[in-house]
Amino acid sequence: MPNLILHHFDFSPFAEKARLVLGFKDLAWDSVQIPMVMPKPDLMPLTGGYRKTPVLQIGADVYCDTRLIARELERRFPSPTLFPDGNRGLSLALSHWSDTALFEPGAGLSMALTTQVPEAVLADRREFFTFMDFSRLASDIPHLSTQLRANAALVDEQLADGRAYLLGALCGWADITSYFALWMARTFVPAAQDLLASFARTHAWEARMRAIGHGRRREISAAAALETARTAMPEPGRGVDGSDPLALSEGDAVRVTPADYGRVPVYGTLVTLDTEEVAVRRSAAEVGTVVTHFPRIGYRIERAGSA
Ligand SMILES: N[C@@H](CCC(=O)N[C@@H](CS)C(=O)NCC(=O)O)C(=O)O
Numbered sequence: 001m002p003n004l005i006l007h008h009f010d011f012s013p014f015a016e017k018a019r020l021v022l023g024f025k026d027l028a029w030d031s032v033q034i035p036m037v038m039p040k041p042d043l044m045p046l047t048g049g050y051r052k053t054p055v056l057q058i059g060a061d062v063y064c065d066t067r068l069i070a071r072e073l074e075r076r077f078p079s080p081t082l083f084p085d086g087n088r089g090l091s092l093a094l095s096h097w098s099d100t101a102l103f104e105p106g107a108g109l110s111m112a113l114t115t116q117v118p119e120a121v122l123a124d125r126r127e128f129f130t131f132m133d134f135s136r137l138a139s140d141i142p143h144l145s146t147q148l149r150a151n152a153a154l155v156d157e158q159l160a161d162g163r164a165y166l167l168g169a170l171c172g173w174a175d176i177t178s179y180f181a182l183w184m185a186r187t188f189v190p191a192a193q194d195l196l197a198s199f200a201r202t203h204a205w206e207a208r209m210r211a212i213g214h215g216r217r218r219e220i221s222a223a224a225a226l227e228t229a230r231t232a233m234p235e236p237g238r239g240v241d242g243s244d245p246l247a248l249s250e251g252d253a254v255r256v257t258p259a260d261y262g263r264v265p266v267y268g269t270l271v272t273l274d275t276e277e278v279a280v281r282r283s284a285a286e287v288g289t290v291v292t293h294f295p296r297i298g299y300r301i302e303r304a305g306s307a
Contacts, residue, residue, distance in 0.1 A: 001076070002059035002232055004029040005225050007043055009036050011117075013103070013184035015054035017066045020176045022215040025077045030220040037124040042222035045286035046229060048266040050294075052258070057225060059232030060290045065258075067095050068277060068295040070173055084170035091173040096297075097151075102181040104131060105147035110188035112137045112144070117188065130261045148185060149195050152202060155182070159201040164208065171212070179209040226286050234291035237271025237279055244273055246301060255304040256280060256294050266292055267304050 004022070006029055008015035022029050034043050040051055046062045047055055056063040056072065063072050071092075074082050083091050110117070111125060111132065126134050133140070155178055158166050165171045166178060182202070185192040196202065240250045248254065248270055255265040256278055268280025271291055278301055279293040 002228060004073075005032055005057040005220070005228065006030070006054055007032045007034045007046070007057065007222075007225070008054035009033055011036070011187075012053040013107075013180050013187075014052070014066050016183050017176055017180040018054045018056065018069050019214040019217075020179070020209070020212055021070055021073050021082065021173075022217075023213040024082070024171065024176065025073060025080065026215055027073075027077060028216040028218070030225070031217050032220060032222050032225045034222075036118075036121050042226060042286075045226065045284035046290060046292070048268060048280075048282050048284070048292050049264045050258075050262075050266050050292070051264060052262050057229065060229045060234040060288070062229075062290055062292045064292065064294050065298070066177075067092070067297065068293055070095075070176075071276060071295070072293070074173075082173040082176070084172050085168055087167050087172065087174065091167070091177075094174050095177045098177045098181050100131075101147070102151040102178065103184065105144040105151070106181055106185035106189060106192070108132055108137060108140065108144045109148065109191070110184065112141055113191065114188045128262055145191065145195055148189075148192070152182060152185075152196055152199060155205070156199040156202045159205055162201075165205070171208070175205075175209060179206065182206060183209075229287035229290050234281065234289065237281075237291065238274060238277075240270060240273040241275070246273070248273060248301070248303070253304045254278075254280060255302050256292075257300045257302075259298050259300050265304075266294075268292060273301070 004027060006018055034040050034053060038051055046057060047064060050064045056069045063069050070082060166174045240248055250270055252270045254270050255267045257263050257265040268282040271281050272279035275296055277293055278296055278299060279291050281289060281291050283289045
């Protein structure tokens with residue numbers, strides 16, 4: 001199998017999820033640091049326009065969005081499992097809660113209060129994070145603080161019986177996807193230390209999560225990652241589910257667009273469509289032919305005039 005290449009930047013909270021999965025599975029991986037704002041000229045040939053962080057590249061296959069990155073790493077490296085005790089569906093469903101209810105108030109507070117994020121990044125995110133009302137951010141600090149605290153309290157309640165991890169004795173995706181939002185709050189929101197101070201069990205759990213580490217990481221250049229894509233063949237697609245309500249067929253020209261924020265469409269030829277994933281084949285001079293994969297949940301798929 002080609003090397004795992006994570007396109008990310010160290011400050012990215014969503015990338016922290018992916019790094020922890022790599023650590024949890026004790027994997028060796030290559031790291032490509034990408035810019036925190038557009039333009040991202042070495043990433044676009046791989047993704048076809050998707051700009052969010054992180055992106056996982058395996059040869060000529062490009063996996064966008066942590067929800068799919070987790071599934072794909074689990075498929076290729078099943079042990080140790082991210083879904084212990086038969087909790088796969090529940091764990092994956094929890095991503096939505098952590099990416100919105102737990103993450104968004106912390107993200108709002110970090111935009112309002114951080115001194116660490118450069119002005120160019122703040123300016124970019126004002127346009128990009130369409131789920132935030134920047135005009136009332138300053139006056140919303142108390143409200144956002146309550147939302148962060150009330151959602152973090154759910155983590156603490158879950159740990160109330162003394163269990164080590166959210167779903168029991170074993171760590172998994174439920175922990176990783178919940179932890180990343182608290183990692184962000186603690187990293188970027190100085191007031192988070194006070195806001196979360198009474199959650200002693202959560203604090204101890206966070207230390208266990210930090211101890212997972214990031215696996216075996218090596219820095220490589222973006223040029224090397226593009227070369228890897230250019231010299232690899234994408235994996236065969238899984239085909240199109242005939243009972244899918246969109247009634248699309250393999251080979252159809254489609255566009256795939258995040259349904260939440262950063263709604264940039266990616267155009268390509270459909271190779272996989274099922275309830276887990278949508279994948280399109282595309283070509284670009286820098287990478288040759290690649291397949292770009294997205295999770296099904298949270299993405300809109302439409303027919304396109306041309307691929
Ligand atoms: N649903 C995506 C969300 C990723 C996301 O919003 N990442 C942030 C960084 S933590 C981002 O893309 N920011 C804009 C950028 O990196 O250009 C996922 O789970 O990967």
